[in-house]
Amino acid sequence: MALVELKRVAKTYQGQSGPVHGLTDVDLTINRGEFLCVVGPSGCGKTTLLNVIAGFEAPTGGEVLVNDVRVSGPSPSRFVIFQEPALYPWLNVFQNVVFGLRMAGVEPAVQHAKGMELLETVHLARFANAWVTELSGGMKQRVALARALAMDPDVLLMDEPFAALDAQTRDMLHEAVEEVWQATGKTIVFVTHNVREAVRLGTRVILMAAQGGGILREYPIDLPRNRYLEDLEVVTIASKIRDDLRREVLRGAEDGGGDGR
Amino acid sequence: MAGDQRRDRFRRGAVRTAFLLLLICIWQGLSSAGIWNEIIFPAPREVVLALASGFGDGTLPAAVLASLVRLGIGYGISLAIGIPLGLLLGRIRLLDDTVGSLAIGLQALPSICWLPLAVLWFGLSEAAMQFVIIMGSLMAVTLTVRDGVRTIPTLYLRAAPILGATGWRFYRYVLFPASFPSVVTGAKLGWTFAWRSLMAAELLYVTSGIGSTLMTGRELHDMALVVAAMLIIVGIGLITDRLLFRMGEEFVHRRWGVG
Numbered sequence: 042m043a044l045v046e047l048k049r050v051a052k053t054y055q056g057q058s059g060p061v062h063g064l065t066d067v068d069l070t071i072n073r074g075e076f077l078c079v080v081g082p083s084g085c086g087k088t089t090l091l092n093v094i095a096g097f098e099a100p101t102g103g104e105v106l107v108n109d110v111r112v113s114g115p116s117p118s119r120f121v122i123f124q125e126p127a128l129y130p131w132l133n134v135f136q137n138v139v140f141g142l143r144m145a146g147v148e149p150a151v152q153h154a155k156g157m158e159l160l161e162t163v164h165l166a167r168f169a170n171a172w173v174t175e176l177s178g179g180m181k182q183r184v185a186l187a188r189a190l191a192m193d194p195d196v197l198l199m200d201e202p203f204a205a206l207d208a209q210t211r212d213m214l215h216e217a218v219e220e221v222w223q224a225t226g227k228t229i230v231f232v233t234h235n236v237r238e239a240v241r242l243g244t245r246v247i248l249m250a251a252q253g254g255g256i257l258r259e260y261p262i263d264l265p266r267n268r269y270l271e272d273l274e275v276v277t278i279a280s281k282i283r284d285d286l287r288r289e290v291l292r293g294a295e296d297g298g299g300d301g302r
Numbered sequence: 303m304a305g306d307q308r309r310d311r312f313r314r315g316a317v318r319t320a321f322l323l324l325l326i327c328i329w330q331g332l333s334s335a336g337i338w339n340e341i342i343f344p345a346p347r348e349v350v351l352a353l354a355s356g357f358g359d360g361t362l363p364a365a366v367l368a369s370l371v372r373l374g375i376g377y378g379i380s381l382a383i384g385i386p387l388g389l390l391l392g393r394i395r396l397l398d399d400t401v402g403s404l405a406i407g408l409q410a411l412p413s414i415c416w417l418p419l420a421v422l423w424f425g426l427s428e429a430a431m432q433f434v435i436i437m438g439s440l441m442a443v444t445l446t447v448r449d450g451v452r453t454i455p456t457l458y459l460r461a462a463p464i465l466g467a468t469g470w471r472f473y474r475y476v477l478f479p480a481s482f483p484s485v486v487t488g489a490k491l492g493w494t495f496a497w498r499s500l501m502a503a504e505l506l507y508v509t510s511g512i513g514s515t516l517m518t519g520r521e522l523h524d525m526a527l528v529v530a531a532m533l534i535i536v537g538i539g540l541i542t543d544r545l546l547f548r549m550g551e552e553f554v555h556r557r558w559g560v561g
Binding site: 053080095114115119120121123125127129130131132140141143144145161172174188194 | 344376450455457458460461463464465466467475476480556557558559
């Protein structure tokens with residue numbers, strides 16, 4: 042069942058030397074409960090794709106529908122987890138997690154129950170009263186995950202959330218996200234430049250073309266859970282995607298592609 | 303590490319105290335040398351006596367209290383207007399192009415320049431002095447907060463609408479706390495300006511207040527009282543800086559990790 046639908050979505054920026062294509066006629070359907078990973082050469086428009094679904098940027102052509110409703114701006118129902126955790130340093134961990142509930146006017150008792158439950162989910166209950174500056178990068182991203190789940194969004198949009206973390210921390214966060222996805226059945230759109238990460242997590246991987254050319258190819262991933270980055274199947278599929286990606290990067294470079302958006 | 307730090311702090315304290323003592327010795331030496339008449343150059347002893355008698359009969363504490371109350375009102379109004387105004391200027395381009403550029407212009411005007419108008423509009427009154435204090439400190443508070451708003455990390459602001467913080471909630475729960483470090487800086491700067499403006503305003507006419515004490519000393523040719531009042535003014539400045547704003551800055555540094 043379709044949750045998110047992109048219909049001929051285009052995004053053009055006014056560059057200094059004429060228009061720059063961020064996205065060109067992207068048609069994409071994301072089903073409920075899907076874990077969709079988006080990979081592509083840098084400047085292919087994968088972050089633009091996410092921003093358009095989030096409502097941070099308006100498409101210059103086509104439309105984005107979520108639950109058959111046209112997206113017209115940011116909303117808690119399409120929650121974004123950024124590469125930087127973007128937690129509020131003037132609040133402690135618990136207050137960060139329930140911030141959205143507080144904004145929605147949820148009763149304090151309910152906030153408390155929900156907040157503690159979510160901190161349990163991401164294994165940070167004993168850091169409820171810690172300040173954000175006291176946490177490591179991985180812990181911050183887990184708080185950001187709990188904060189996102191508190192909003193109970195229709196779709197969780199993740200923009201290279203683990204790119205700045207070390208390998209061990211990233212492994213643990215892959216497990217955390219997988220666990221959350223299995224437990225809640227949330228729809229997740231996960232943008233990454235790491236192909237193996239995409240194969241390890243996703244139910245489907247899409248490869249985007251260089252310079253906002255749109256979706257180049259799709260790869261359904263039918264591997265059993267739980268997966269590991271080192272699994273032979275993961276590595277095999279990833280290397281195939283990486284070959285396609287490399288060809289695309291070279292093609293983009295030949296087309297005179299610099300570092301367009 | 304901690305020991306080193308403590309020793310360093312102790313040494314700096316000792317250096318400062320020694321320097322202060324040296325200044326007092328030079329002062330005593332100059333006045334003992336009798337180069338200047340004692341009426342225009344009071345000895346340290348005279349100043350201490352003036353302080354003692356002022357505190358003894360309660361005139362100095364009363365003057366300090368009157369000044370602080372006056373300052374509290376004027377400065378309080380400056381903060382109450384300046385902080386929200388700064389937040390709005392940092393967010394709304396149209397407002398910044400109009401009111402913001404006006405504030406930058408007025409910032410260039412020393413507050414004492416408002417005295418003639420203040421006297422015309424409000425007479426020789428409390429209101430005139432309040433007006434000068436407010437005009438002296440409001441722009442500094444407003445513009446510092448405005449600049450602070452502009453340096454808030456973009457992600458804090460991007461996260462706001464998806465957390466449901468829109469409308470007034472955005473200002474109250476995201477923009478204000480996110481710009482809090484600059485609110486503290488602005489409050490500190492505003493306090494300095496307010497204090498200076500107040501001292502200028504109190505020279506205007508005979509009233510209660512520590513600035514007025516200074517004026518009274520001049521009229522009575524009591525230079526010991528003048529110097530005593532100056533010392534108190536310096537003392538209050540240092541104490542508020544150390545107690546109030548240092549605490550605020552340390553809090554910001556701990557929580558926000560900046561400032």
